[in-house]
Amino acid sequence: MTATRSEGPLAGITVVTMEQAISAPLATRHLADLGARVIKVENPGYGDSTRHYDSVVKGTSAHFTWLNYGKESAALNLKDPADVEILVAMLGRADVLVSNMAPGALDRLGLGIDSLAERFPRLIIADVSGYGKGGPADHKRAYDLLIQAETGSCAITGTEGAPAKPGIPIADIGTAVYVYSTVLAALYDRDRTGAGAVIEVSMLDVVSEFMGFALNQVIHTGVEPIPVGMGSPMIAPYGAYPTSDGQTAVLGTTSDREWQRLCEMIDRPDLAANETYAHNDDRVVHRAELDEAVAAWTREHTLDEIAAAGDAAGIGNARFNTVGDLAKHPQLSERGRWRTIGTPGGEVPALLPPAAARSWPRLSGSVPALGEHTDAVRGEFSQAAASATTSGEEA
Amino acid sequence: MTATRSEGPLAGITVVTMEQAISAPLATRHLADLGARVIKVENPGYGDSTRHYDSVVKGTSAHFTWLNYGKESAALNLKDPADVEILVAMLGRADVLVSNMAPGALDRLGLGIDSLAERFPRLIIADVSGYGKGGPADHKRAYDLLIQAETGSCAITGTEGAPAKPGIPIADIGTAVYVYSTVLAALYDRDRTGAGAVIEVSMLDVVSEFMGFALNQVIHTGVEPIPVGMGSPMIAPYGAYPTSDGQTAVLGTTSDREWQRLCEMIDRPDLAANETYAHNDDRVVHRAELDEAVAAWTREHTLDEIAAAGDAAGIGNARFNTVGDLAKHPQLSERGRWRTIGTPGGEVPALLPPAAARSWPRLSGSVPALGEHTDAVRGEFSQAAASATTSGEEA
CATH class of the missing domain: 3.40.50.10540 (Crotonobetainyl-coa:carnitine coa-transferase; domain 1)
Structure with a gap:
């Protein structure tokens, strides 16, 4: 030092x-x-x-x-x-x-x-x-x-x-x-x-x-990104989900390997095994149903439980905070x-x-x-x- | 140079x-x-x-x-x-x-x-x-x-x-x-x-x-800002409005003087004269009806007409652009x-x-x-x- x-x-x-x-x-x-x-x-x-x-x-x-x-x-x-x-x-x-x-x-x-x-x-x-x-x-x-x-x-x-x-x-x-x-x-x-x-x-x-990233996408593909609220147009599932203690957890998956771990975390090995959802491109198409699967699990757990499970599984997670929450962070x-x-x-x-x-x-x-x-x-x-x-x- | x-x-x-x-x-x-x-x-x-x-x-x-x-x-x-x-x-x-x-x-x-x-x-x-x-x-x-x-x-x-x-x-x-x-x-x-x-x-x-600005507001007032889409929680009217040629104009007022000019621009001298809307704090409370008054005018004009009127009146205005629009800006x-x-x-x-x-x-x-x-x-x-x-x- x-x-x-x-x-x-x-x-x-x-x-x-x-x-x-x-x-x-x-x-x-x-x-x-x-x-x-x-x-x-x-x-x-x-x-x-x-x-x-x-x-x-x-x-x-x-x-x-x-x-x-x-x-x-x-x-x-x-x-x-x-x-x-x-x-x-x-x-x-x-x-x-x-x-x-x-x-x-x-x-x-x-x-x-x-x-x-x-x-x-x-x-x-x-x-x-x-x-x-x-x-x-x-x-x-x-x-x-x-x-x-x-x-x-x-x-x-x-x-x-x-x-x-x-x-x-x-x-x-x-x-x-x-x-x-x-x-x-x-x-x-x-x-x-x-x-x-x-x-x-x-x-x-x-x-x-x-x-710059969005410009490159649109210049070279002609496809406009569609905003998806708390999520990302490019990956799924990813977003904000309700918890059993009235808070909001933010979590998701950024890679196919993480997707496998996420499925294990939310007790849905059937999703992990389903080829329909194996790749991010496929999951983006099925965003709504995967968001519901994640939310079904988060609704049964407190924010603390979700954070502990996410940290243990190597799944990035956060709390949705208000400005007042930030002041006390x-x-x-x-x-x-x-x-x-x-x-x-x-x-x-x-x-x-x-x-x-x-x-x-x-x-x-x-x-x-x-x-x-x-x-x-x-x-x-x-x-x-x-x-x-x-x-x-x-x- | x-x-x-x-x-x-x-x-x-x-x-x-x-x-x-x-x-x-x-x-x-x-x-x-x-x-x-x-x-x-x-x-x-x-x-x-x-x-x-x-x-x-x-x-x-x-x-x-x-x-x-x-x-x-x-x-x-x-x-x-x-x-x-x-x-x-x-x-x-x-x-x-x-x-x-x-x-x-x-x-x-x-x-x-x-x-x-x-x-x-x-x-x-x-x-x-x-x-x-x-x-x-x-x-x-x-x-x-x-x-x-x-x-x-x-x-x-x-x-x-x-x-x-x-x-x-x-x-x-x-x-x-x-x-x-x-x-x-x-x-x-x-x-x-x-x-x-x-x-x-x-x-x-x-x-x-x-x-920093939001932290100071919440720390010192205890009031959380409520997001208002394309607008600002702190000023009104301000936001995105439809035009007669199917585009979206973004405009509004940042001061009481501008409010007077905006009323003139949208042919609503009655609003300018109405004490109910004289100050920004009051206009924020009446945001919805003022947004409707602005939109009633923008719907009757093209984006180009709105931009020209705004520039002439000293009212900040912009076009709501997609990413593709930016690429061609x-x-x-x-x-x-x-x-x-x-x-x-x-x-x-x-x-x-x-x-x-x-x-x-x-x-x-x-x-x-x-x-x-x-x-x-x-x-x-x-x-x-x-x-x-x-x-x-x-x-």
């Missing part, structure tokens, strides 16, 4: 972010998780729109709390040239700029990406859009649901005739992790080349990547995954980030009130802004 | 990966996308299990094609000590080891993570598990569906009483991007510290991160997002990776046949393996 250090791997890196909602805020929160200083530029009075979704976390919204601890909030009025100068001074000292503002918003500030890249050649600029530049849709608004609908993510979720949007905002979150990872790659690259980077990530491209609590973060209303629990090296510190931080760090940021960068204006040079 | 280089940012980096399925293969494919050399160690005769899912892509499976181009395949028999020595020699020269083997598999090879980290202090080791180390579930099998069920991802997807698994394998894909991003952070960190890293990522922790084709990759059966189309800096090359590559590079890899590393055995030192 390596000793834990006090500084994260991004100590000394400054990130300026003009962001709201999820895709940029999750990316910059993860940069903060690694020790970067993240200055979130918000408009005075309103700020990030997710601040206003609700106020359930001691006065702060559920979304905003999730995505914004460990950041500074600087409320700048970007209609005021003096505040734009402060922003430019910040960019002159920053390593990374992240933006998911509406298309053209940076240009209207006189801060178009091309001119920023020219002016600050070591700056890493990451810009998020819905549909990318060019093409017939580049002007269209993009929210998570809209992109999931456009990319077929909803068409492969739910049941036939009743498609559904995945509850996790895959388009937003996926975009966030690609912004995050590409910024990390650009920091590594800058050490070698001395050059910053312009990174443009579109939500459409991100979810299209995640659809022993696998999170017993592994010490919860810690405390600050919010304007007081301390609240939050999960540790999902990935880090053993030796890196698990940094904490607070959710900033709107403009909490405006004065400090102004003080820090106003002299640089003034001298840049006077001398005509950059800070 | 910056000129495109010929080498990716990870040129010179060698990744050895003991992987199958999605979570590790997508991570290492993205490392290859950035120019790393990726050597995929597979067992002879069978290899990565996703090779056998189907053979729709000119003889290769849809999943395997999606996740494995640009890699070398070295088929090594890790029950043979001579092949383990080859593997160790590879690790002696590698920068990164990725593994999503079953718990304990590396230990059984005499290659436990702790001993590898001690022996190769500059090596970055990333290991994937289902539930992490410790806790009551650390022995349990983990597949995408099982983890999505355990984390509540399915409970917030589908409809009340009919939950669904998101079709995109969020647990697998999310884990992949955290492996990928944390390896990039560790490469950056190694330049400063000289030290490698041990990175352990669990699928449970990844999806729990993605549930003009926003992908007109932006040049498709290119050609090699497979053992011939060239096939593939999407460019979702994120890169402008100046980085868009590398291509081929999907390797099982063991296609075994002889070359053996030749390259066997001398190092032999000298390590003779001298008792590492290669």
Whole structure:
């Protein structure tokens, strides 16, 4: 075991972010998780729109709390040239700029990406859009649901005739992790080349990547996958089944060998011996009757009995949990995954980030009130802004 | 615009990966996308299990094609000590080891993570598990569906009483991007510290991160979100509506101001004026009747008319697409997002990776046949393996 250090791997890196909602805020929160200083530029009075979704976390919204601890909030009025100068001074000292503002918003500030890249050649600029530049849709608004609908993510979720949007905002979150990872790659690259980077990530491209398996299937077979609720279109039996103690077990088989073991587990050697069900392709055709055979057994057993039998037989199994069940999940609590973060209303629990090296510190931080760090940021960068204006040079 | 280089940012980096399925293969494919050399160690005769899912892509499976181009395949028999020595020699020269083997598999090879980290202090080791180390579930099998069920991802997807698994394998894909991003952070960190890293990522922790907004809601209000199909539990009206030309439009409102504009668009000024629907909280309560009001209008218009009206009114809108629609999406084709990759059966189309800096090359590559590079890899590393055995030192 390596000793834990006090500084994260991004100590000394400054990130300026003009962001709201999820895709940029999750990316910059993860940069903060690694020790970067993240200055979130918000408009005075309103700020990030997710601040206003609700106020359930001691006065702060559920979304905003999730995505914004460990950041500074600087409320700048970007209609005021003096505040734009402060922003430019910040960019002159920053390593990374992240933006998911509406298309053209940076240009209207006189801060178009091309001119920023020219002016600050070591700056890493990451810009998020819905549909990318060019093409017939580049002007269209993009929210998570809209992109999931456009990319077929909803068409492969739910049941036939009743498609559904995945509850996790895959388009937003996926975009966030690609912004995050590409910024990390650009920091590594800058050490070698001395050059910053312009990174443009579109939500459409991100979810299209995640659809890669389904795209290959449809391009090469012409057959659309039909969503089957809790199951998988490609394997059977597999899904959610009721238990004798009123819970829901999730289990199934991923291979013909597992199918034999599953039949033994549910006391149906006749099914194991029946050639009709020997191969996955055949079982997919007979999905309904096999689901019923599994359910007939699970209805006679408690969840604990089913889990023990599945583990013994080498059959993957899980519990269908609600969000409240996840909050109490022993696998999170017993592994010490919860810690405390600050919010304007007081301390609240939050999960540790999902990935880090053993030796890196698990940094904490607070959710900033709107403009909490405006004065400090102004003080820090106003002299640089003034001298840049006077001398005509950059800070 | 910056000129495109010929080498990716990870040129010179060698990744050895003991992987199958999605979570590790997508991570290492993205490392290859950035120019790393990726050597995929597979067992002879069978290899990565996703090779056998189907053979729709000119003889290769849809999943395997999606996740494995640009890699070398070295088929090594890790029950043979001579092949383990080859593997160790590879690790002696590698920068990164990725593994999503079953718990304990590396230990059984005499290659436990702790001993590898001690022996190769500059090596970055990333290991994937289902539930992490410790806790009551650390022995349990983990597949995408099982983890999505355990984390509540399915409970917030589908409809009340009919939950669904998101079709995109969020647990697998999310884990992949955290492996990928944390390896990039560790490469950056190694330049400063000289030290490698041990990175352990669990699928449970990844999806729990993605549930952060829902966790905060439930922890602080005790109220479980109820999934509403194509809609969002938090806003209304929002969802999928039929059009006069037999398509499905997706649209809705995210704010009270947009609600006013939406009412104007659907020729219902009476709704805009009605205080009952003035605020989102109220509209959520009256979701069903507002959905019907929107649908009454969409049924009288074509998708193109709806898109034009929505764009003009500043109302986000999209088309509900199938996977086949995505394959033909003009926003992908007109932006040049498709290119050609090699497979053992011939060239096939593939999407460019979702994120890169402008100046980085868009590398291509081929999907390797099982063991296609075994002889070359053996030749390259066997001398190092032999000298390590003779001298008792590492290669």
